[in-house]
Amino acid sequence: MIVKKIKNENDKPKAWQIGDLIDYIRYPHNKNPQEKVAYAGGRNFISNTHHGQKLEMVFLAKESAHSKMPVTHWIFSWQEGEQPTREQVEELVDVFLEKMELAGHQAVYGLHHDTDNYHLHIAVNRMSPETGKVVQPHKGFDKREAHKILALIEHKQGWKSEENALYAVLE
Numbered sequence: 001m002i003v004k005k006i007k008n009e010n011d012k013p014k015a016w017q018i019g020d021l022i023d024y025i026r027y028p029h030n031k032n033p034q035e036k037v038a039y040a041g042g043r044n045f046i047s048n049t050h051h052g053q054k055l056e057m058v059f060l061a062k063e064s065a066h067s068k069m070p071v072t073h074w075i076f077s078w079q080e081g082e083q084p085t086r087e088q089v090e091e092l093v094d095v096f097l098e099k100m101e102l103a104g105h106q107a108v109y110g111l112h113h114d115t116d117n118y119h120l121h122i123a124v125n126r127m128s129p130e131t132g133k134v135v136q137p138h139k140g141f142d143k144r145e146a147h148k149i150l151a152l153i154e155h156k157q158g159w160k161s162e163e164n165a166l167y168a169v170l171e
Helices: 014-026 050-062 086-099 142-157
Strands: 002-006 037-043 071-077 107-112 119-125
Touching (some): 002 142, 014 071, 050 107
Antiparallel strands (some): 002 071
């Protein structure tokens, strides 16, 4: 497996960027007809609908005066031939949010399969709904933590590691 944090290089207003990201995660075929969503979900929202969750994330993120973009986009990608179940996706999201210290934060995720590799997009709002402040996971060393999470998920779920993986779980 691999993990990537997608850099935000968009000049659109915050609300449009978040809305576009959420729409892409849940409905990728609207931008690319070959891209399909196998499974999608959301966490820590009042609403159960796509539109409602999108609005909730946008409005909470707009409350942040100090962060240009409090919503981060992560991708976990499995190797060719590996296909996670819904339960495995849910476990990955649980572990990711917990270990990133974002367990109570809004998150939208979708498992896509438009390539030979299944991949999971996760958009997480770092704006805390409790404190109203933007959380900086692991003091900015969130990519390092994401690689640790990746090793943990590979170990727990039995996925194959990349050859030059940064971390591995030892017995």
